[in-house]
Amino acid sequence: MKYEETRIQNNQETAKTLFFPHFFYLCYDSFRQIIDSLNCLGMEGYMVHMHCKSFDESKQFPTERLKKDKCPFKQLPFFSIGQKGTGLFVKSMRFFEFLINYYRIKRYLQDERPDSVVVASDLGGMYIRFILDTCERMHIPVLIIVPVDFGSVRSGDNANTETRVPKLAQFILHFLGMERLILFEGRVIGSYSKSGKVLVASKAMQNQLVKDGICRERVLVTGIPRHDRLYELLKEPIGAIKSEICCELGLDTSCKIVVYFTQLVQHLYGADYMDSINKLLVNAFQDLPAECRIVVKLHPREDATYFKIFDSDRYQVVRDIDVDRLLRAADLVISHFSSTLSDAALLGTPLLNINILNDQHRSIFASSQDLLQIKSETEFAKIHDILYDIKFRDRAKALLKSWAKDNVAVVDGRSSERIARIIKQSIIHKDG
Numbered sequence: 001m002k003y004e005e006t007r008i009q010n011n012q013e014t015a016k017t018l019f020f021p022h023f024f025y026l027c028y029d030s031f032r033q034i035i036d037s038l039n040c041l042g043m044e045g046y047m048v049h050m051h052c053k054s055f056d057e058s059k060q061f062p063t064e065r066l067k068k069d070k071c072p073f074k075q076l077p078f079f080s081i082g083q084k085g086t087g088l089f090v091k092s093m094r095f096f097e098f099l100i101n102y103y104r105i106k107r108y109l110q111d112e113r114p115d116s117v118v119v120a121s122d123l124g125g126m127y128i129r130f131i132l133d134t135c136e137r138m139h140i141p142v143l144i145i146v147p148v149d150f151g152s153v154r155s156g157d158n159a160n161t162e163t164r165v166p167k168l169a170q171f172i173l174h175f176l177g178m179e180r181l182i183l184f185e186g187r188v189i190g191s192y193s194k195s196g197k198v199l200v201a202s203k204a205m206q207n208q209l210v211k212d213g214i215c216r217e218r219v220l221v222t223g224i225p226r227h228d229r230l231y232e233l234l235k236e237p238i239g240a241i242k243s244e245i246c247c248e249l250g251l252d253t254s255c256k257i258v259v260y261f262t263q264l265v266q267h268l269y270g271a272d273y274m275d276s277i278n279k280l281l282v283n284a285f286q287d288l289p290a291e292c293r294i295v296v297k298l299h300p301r302e303d304a305t306y307f308k309i310f311d312s313d314r315y316q317v318v319r320d321i322d323v324d325r326l327l328r329a330a331d332l333v334i335s336h337f338s339s340t341l342s343d344a345a346l347l348g349t350p351l352l353n354i355n356i357l358n359d360q361h362r363s364i365f366a367s368s369q370d371l372l373q374i375k376s377e378t379e380f381a382k383i384h385d386i387l388y389d390i391k392f393r394d395r396a397k398a399l400l401k402s403w404a405k406d407n408v409a410v411v412d413g414r415s416s417e418r419i420a421r422i423i424k425q426s427i428i429h430k431d432g
Contacts, residue, residue: 015427016044018074018114022128024061025300026339027120030147030225030416032071034118037420043427047073050127060300076108078127098126098182105130109138115427116141122192126182132193133181141426142196145419146189146205147224148339190214197426199419201227204407220422223408223415230346231413233328242329249295249316256292256387258285259326261335262299262306269357277354278309281334284380285314292387295330297321299338332387337362345400346411350386350393364407369399 017038021027028047035045049063066073079100105127109117117135119128122144135142173179190198190209198214199222200206206219233241246253260281266274285294296310296317307317323340324347327333333344333351342364344351353373355363365372371392374380385392 014042014044015115015424016046016112017116017118017423017427018046018048018112019118020048020050020128020131022120022125027147028061029229030145031118032069033225033228033416034145034419034423035072037416038423040417041420041424043420043424045072047071048076049073050076050078074112076105079104099176101127102130102178102181106134109134109140114140116143116423118143118145118423120145120147121189122196123186123189129181129184129192132196136194142193143419143423143426144190144193144196144198145224146198146200147226148201148342188212188214190218197422199422200224202407222418222422223410223412225416225419226343227346227408227411228413228415229324230343231411233324234347236328238328241325245321245326245329248321249293249318251293251316254291256289256331257295257329258288258292258332258334258383258387259295259297259330261297261333261338261340262302263336263338264299264301265336268362273357277356278306280377280380282309284383288384288387290314295326297323297326332383334383337364342407345404346408348397348400350396351400352382352386365403369403372396372399 017035019027019031019035021031031045031047035047038045047066049061049066063073063075079097109131117131117140119131119142122128122132122142132142134140170179173182184192186192188209190196191212191214195218198209198219200209200219201221201224203221206216206221209219210216242257243253245251245257246255251257265277285292292314294310294315296306296315298306298317298319310317324343327340327344327349328347330344330349333340333349334354335341335351336354337359341351341353351372353363353365355365355373355375356377358375360367363373371382374382382392386396387393
């Protein structure tokens with residue numbers, strides 16, 4: 001029997017896994033569930049709270065929140081010069097900042113000596129690549145747990161673009177052995193990490209990764225932790241959930257709830273696009289009967305703009321609310337490419353995907369499922385139809401059921417447990 005297996009079974013030195021969430025709002029709940037499952041196996045898991053100006057989420061996820069949630073965590077503060085701009089001096093200082101943090105990460109992992117490391121994507125920013133690079137050098141097993149069930153196996157559709165780097169900078173990077181680390185431009189999850197297992201929600205995602213060049217043996221279908229929560233939610237009476245949500249929002253329980261999940265579409269398509277979409281939505285919402293109440297759920301990184309756009313009595317603009325219970329209580333969910341769309345599909349809640357620009361790279365639906373997409377200005381009328389046209393609504397529900405069957409492996413409440421056991425096996429066999 002190997003040393004690692006003996007250590008885990010005898011609990012002489014508990015095996016430790018560090019979880020590095022690049023974006024807390026995407027990974028926090030899922031990683032917490034896996035940590036709980038590791039604890040049940042007699043292992044330790046810690047969320048690593050990283051402070052960095054480029055993706056600092058301390059406002060939404062301060063250490064006080066982690067303490068309140070009883071989430072085991074460790075801190076990794078990054079060095080930051082705080083300079084903004086694009087001049088040569090600023091760029092030079094940022095490079096200096098990267099170097100300091102690279103060696104800070106290296107020292108941190110040397111001190112912690114984790115038995116395994118978990119990330120949500122090996123494409124998730126330069127500091128995540130710093131972590132993965134150090135793990136590879138230290139022979140620490142890495143697992144990539146994709147926290148959503150569609151559209152995230154690629155990070156973008158501009159894979160053929162090139163980063164222009166001055167020759168002096170190229171020489172320095174080559175001298176330091178950091179060319180791939182800094183200049184990597186891959187767009188497929190699993191393409192930076194050379195050996196890390198990639199854990200995904202479905203066979204469809206596994207097949208897409210294999211098609212994009214990732215070895216099939218590296219991609220495991222486990223389901224995802226967020227589905228465990230949906231599994232439990234489906235057991236609760238929907239009427240009780242709706243009463244609870246209506247009470248929280250101050251709505252009458254007889255109303256129809258339409259939920260619009262905002263996204264940072266201005267960064268994808270420009271501010272003019274966002275303005276035009278919001279105007280079209282306002283017009284469509286105005287045509288709905290008075291019994292319809294519109295809940296605008298802000299993206300975690302969204303600003304207060306939507307409070308001004310949706311400012312009449314029929315709107316509720318919210319930041320903090322139990323999203324899963326809101327999805328279950330809703331009569332209709334609308335968004336661009338939010339992961340809440342797939343959650344709504346699994347919960348059986350009718351939905352519409354705004355996809356006027358026909359961005360199939362980001363849409364969860366194929367062309368055969370156009371009924372569920374708003375692909376032109378005139379199709380905003382679907383908002384009324386899906387609420388009040390029984391035949392339209394039944395067709396939409398049938399398409400959602402078909403989509404869930406094709407794109408989600410299993411929803412049985414045990415995804416976190418399966419992932420925890422894979423982490424355990426990666427530790428046992430890391431010297432094999």
